[in-house]
Amino acid sequence: MRTRSTPTPPPAAGPGRRAFLAGGLAAxxxxxxxxxxxxxxxxxxxxxxxxxxxxxxxxxxxxxxxxxxxxxxxxxxxxxxxxxxxxxxxxxxxxxxxxxxxxxxxxxxxxxxxxxxxxxxxxxxxxxxxxxxxxxxxxxxxxxxxxxxxxxxxxxxxxxDTHLTVTYYNREICAEAGVLDAGGELIATSGPEEFFDLLTAVKEVTGQYALSIETIAAWRHFWSLYRQQGGEMTFDGELGIDDDKALRSLDFLRRLSAEGLAPQSSDAPGTPANFQNGIAGLLLTGNWEIATFQNAGMDFGMRPFPAIFGPELGQGDxxxxxxxxxxxxxxxxxxxxxxxxxxxxxxxxxxxxxxxxxxxxxxxxxxxxxxxxxxxxxxxxxxxVQFDPEAWFSGSAAPLQNEAAAIMSGLHTGAVTPEVALDRLKRAAQRLIDTPEPV
Incomplete structure (x- = not known):
């Protein structure tokens, strides 16, 4: 996890080559x-x-x-x-x-x-x-x-601690959109269409976006959606992945931006800013952003990652x-x-x-x-909490997250289809599998 008070992981793969470690660690x-x-x-x-x-x-x-x-x-x-x-x-x-x-x-x-x-x-x-x-x-x-x-x-x-991807909601905007329950909490949805209906109602209030989501860190959202379907990912010599579940997850991310409910491009500082400034009424990100909005005096609530394809499971660490x-x-x-x-x-x-x-x-x-x-x-x-799959190149700030971020950001801009994104993700994962473990 990282906190928004800390920088977004750079795209570099970090210590990943045996040659580097052999010389670098000796030195x-x-x-x-x-x-x-x-x-x-x-x-x-x-x-x-x-x-x-x-x-x-x-x-x-x-x-x-x-x-x-x-x-x-x-x-x-x-x-x-x-x-x-x-x-x-x-x-x-x-x-x-x-x-x-x-x-x-x-x-x-x-x-x-x-x-x-x-x-x-x-x-x-x-x-x-x-x-x-x-x-x-x-x-x-x-x-x-x-x-x-x-x-x-x-x-x-x-x-x-445990930190994971959750849902933030602006109570004032969501109350006007009619998506709060009698206790003033965001209503629970079940399935993608109910969630898209909720987002549509919120967008009518903001006039811009319903959901702020960091498009250059899409792995966390992908893994949450994939795990809600019971999807597994293994790296025993070759990549093991459920294509149908992965495509469902990737297409959901594509739809968010294609239907104008979320930005096509949003970086680490811009994503919480969109929520704080009322450009979006909801935000999907890590629970570490709390202080940002408390310091701004916002009236907001939080709940787990939405139930899109199954239980409210969110990626975390x-x-x-x-x-x-x-x-x-x-x-x-x-x-x-x-x-x-x-x-x-x-x-x-x-x-x-x-x-x-x-x-x-x-x-x-x-x-x-x-x-x-x-x-x-x-x-x-x-x-x-849904931990990343087990591998030396997997986890927070590890190469798999960085590779996936570069690939999946194209879903939001429309530069790639879910099928192309999945093919590139599979090839990137296989390259990492084929790379000798450095430690």
Whole structure:
């Protein structure tokens, strides 16, 4: 996930070629070897804990707030967080730092990237027993999320949140369009035609568009629609995909713009702006945009991704905390890192202010979270978050998303048909399958 407070993933495929990693990581190992060891500082001082993350903007401000509180409660920890740019800039640093074996003690990761970034090689297991000592166990996390944290029977990540694609609606516009229920919430629709009828009513009020949708990041919408139909995607030597379900999903995206209900082209800053300015009455994007509209003083609500081809399933991901591989084991640093991860989960009500649903159930099910609006309106959707398909090139800011974005944007402009888009997506996926796994 990314937040709108963070930049849209660039089209570059990131670390993807074995040749690059073979030379780049070797060089990184030499370069990072000069970094001092973690753990207690010389002279018996505080335990050093170096944390890497990819949070800027609104998320970054909340992370700083949490880190300030962590420091106040942990005077014995020399806490040193570092923030890198979202997407490939961060993940390139992450891979090189983990390969060096000494650069940082705990890092942030999109859970969809856990396997592809080297669980068991560049990422060390999290001692589950130690995590339990600090009050976090499997029973404290949604089952679908905890399952993604486990690789070959070992825990490799501690999930901080769930973030997914949801529906925002402008209450004033939607009330005038007659699409709110008696409680002032957006009515639920079932099937594409009911949803198009709703959009048509909203467009009559705005006079421009009904729905704001980021046309250059269409993968999230495609995967939501495809998964609502029960579609699977596999990469075992060759691409496995259900053509009929994929074409249905792609044609739905095409229709949104072809029928004038959504823009033909809308980028990362323009998409929320269209909603904020009343150019569109609804918005499909990640739950991380909440702060943008709250700061603008908008009267808006939220609900899960609409039920177009099945249940209200939306594509999403989790931010998780992981332990990079260490050349030399440092028990004090590991203990400090695991305690930090547990502390972050227990204090994630602050993090929830930015729209992310806490992964830690005692927080997500707390009265404090229930009072957060509109966050609590869609929290049940986290139990059914639709992660990207498993592959080293899949997940947030990974090559598959970037390839799909370039291909699917043409659906909205009318430059390609669903059939052409699907053919190009299949060929791009096969090229990635044929590329040797870099880690």
């Amino acid at each position: 990184a190992g030499l370069g990072l070897a000069g970094c001092g060891p973690a753990g207690p500082l010389p002279g018996g001082g505080r335990t050093r804990l170096r944390q890497w993350n990819l949070f800027t903007g609104g998320d970054g401000a909340r992370m700083v707030e949490m880190h300030d509180a962590y420091r106040r409660e942990h005077p014995g920890i020399d806490f040193q967080p570092t923030t890198y740019l979202w997407g490939n800039p961060y993940y390139t640093k992450f891979v090189m730092g983990a390969a060096g074996g000494r650069a940082f003690d705990i890092g942030t990761l999109h859970l969809s990237r856990l396997r592809g970034l080297g669980a068991g090689t560049l990422i060390d297991p999290v001692p589950a027993g130690l995590l339990a000592e600090y009050g976090v166990t499997e029973a404290d996390v949604l089952a679908n999320v905890w399952e993604k944290c486990v690789v070959d029977g070992e825990l490799y990540a501690v999930p901080l 989790c931010h998780a905390l992981v332990l990079p591989h260490r050349r030399d084991r440092d028990d004090a640093a590991v203990r400090a890192a695991v305690e930090y991860a547990a502390w972050m989960l227990k204090n994630s009500i602050t993090w929830a202010g930015g729209g992310h649903t806490p992964a830690y159930l005692p927080v997500a099910e707390s009265p404090e979270y229930a009072d957060l609006r509109p966050q609590a309106e869609y929290r049940h959707a986290a139990a059914d």
